[in-house]
Amino acid sequence: MTAVLLVGWRPKAIAALRRLGAEVTCAFRPGEDDTAAPAQRPHRSVRVADPAGVESVLSGLARQGLRPADFDVVCSQQEFTMVTAAAIGGDRSWMPLPTAMNLRDKQLQKLRIRQAGLRVADCWIVDDIRDLQVPAYPCVLKPPAGAGARDTFVLGGPAAADDARERLLDSRRRGPWLLERFMTGHEHAVDGVVRDGQLRHLAISRYQSNLIRMRDGAHMLYVAQDPAEHPELYRQGWELAEAAMRALGHTDGVFHLEAFLDEDGFVFSECGGRICGGKADVMAELKFGIDLHDEWARAVLGLPAGRQRPARAGNYAHGWLPLPAGRLVSAPGPDQIAERPGVREAHVWLTPGDRVVDPRTSSGAGLGAALLAGDTVADVERDFAELVTWVQQTSKVDQDA
Structure with missing residues (x-):
């Protein structure tokens, strides 16, 4: 039985590893496993204050008399713990440390992509926000290793740059920051599987609105693109993904890549070596026949890739359910949401008393996520818009001033 150390709480990753016969130890924060099903629980739990901190994870292991060398493989399926797992795993890591760095640091990513001759936005590192100089407007200011469009600013002119500088100084977040040229194409998500350096499976989704527009209140909805209906899109997406994986050194695992189509x-745009959030995994399996969690676990354990089923007919999309920022008082549950028109599956991660994150600050903020299906793209987009309105009308939030 392969002994696996998983850094960061990911119940579906645990379940996938267990199904393939692995013995799983997981390092995670206390309470993250409160609602986990039996099949999603690790064989051994190591509770730590910060799964992304090397010291925190190593100390948690040591308190139980464990070392990274006690495991056959050390891995992660979580954005913020990937480098930690690669660093403490060493030669037992499921991914080389340089690859993990390339898949996390956006400036490194863009450097590798540009060196490979691929089209990518110009970007510059701002070590200290006090030294912010914008070479051309519009630009986007973001953390070099962020996720979900958190702490992202659109700088349309000098006034916006001055405002961002002052806000970040006030919050004592001086940097480093990444400044990149604003891209005008339509944003797409390219999710897939790479094994032995070869691209195996691919699924492309179109964002209903570019992620950056969430700051204007746009809904975060990913609409699946059918390979038979969009052969040229998939040809271009396949070429981009193959070249990008080579440039980043990502030879075995899954990826979530974002790109602008002009x-x-x-x-x-950027790429992570993990599975997209929301209901992307469910949509990938239903629409495209790809079990991303199983494929990730196979890569971790060195097992052959699975088979991809043909794409299923129909139109699918998944999106987040935004609520105004504040304290949640009440909201519909997943069973109620699943009864709404077009909804195939729903997940709610907030309970009364929880803080609701401002949906304009992160693509993954809100009450939960839903997967929808319909005869046409217009049906899916209409049902999602009506679902968001219904959720907001039936929920109660003590809103922030």
């Missing part, structure tokens, strides 16, 4: 094709 009249000349795809422009690389």
Whole structure:
């Protein structure tokens, strides 16, 4: 039985590893496993204050008399713990440390992509926000290793740059920051599987609105693109993903890549070596026949890739259910949401008393997520818009001033 150390709480990853016969130890924060099903629980739990901190994880292991060398493989399926797992795993890591760094640091990513000759936005590192100089407007200011569009600012002109500088100084977040040129194409998500350096499976979704528009109140909805209906899109997406994986050194695992589509094709935006949030995994399995968690676990354990079923007919999309920022008082549950028109599956992660994150600050904020299906794309988009309205009308939030 392969002994696996999983850094960061990921119940579906645990279940996938267990199904393939692994003995799983997981390092995670206390309470994260409160609602886990029996099949999603690790064989051994190591509770730590910060799964992304090397010291925290190593100390948690040591308190139980464990070392990374006690495991056959050390891995992560979580954005913020990938580098930690690669660093403490060493030669037992499921991923080389340089690859983990390339898949996390956006400036490193863009450097590798540009060196490979792929189209990518110009970008510059701002070590200290006090030294912010914008070479051309519009630009986007973001953390070099963020996720979910958190702490992202659109700088349309000098006034916006001055405002962002002052806000970050007030919050004592001086940097480093990444400044990149604003991209105008339509944003797409490219999710897939790479094994032995070869691209195996691919699924492409179109964002209903580019992620950056969430700051204007746009809904975060990913609409699946059917390979039979969009062969040229998939040809371009396959070429981009293959070249990007080579450039980043990602030879075995899963990836979530974002790119802008313009009249000349795809422009690389960023890429993570993990599974997209929301209901992306469910949509990938239902629509495209790809079990991303199983494929990730197979890569971790060195097992052959699974088979991809043909794409299923129909239109699918998944999105987040935004609520105004504040303290949640009441909201519909997943069973009620699943009864709404077009909804195939729903997940709610907030309970009364929890803080509701401002949906304009993160793509993954809100009450939960839903997967929808319909005869046409218009049906899916209409049902999602009506679902968001219904959730907001039937929920109660003590809103922030």
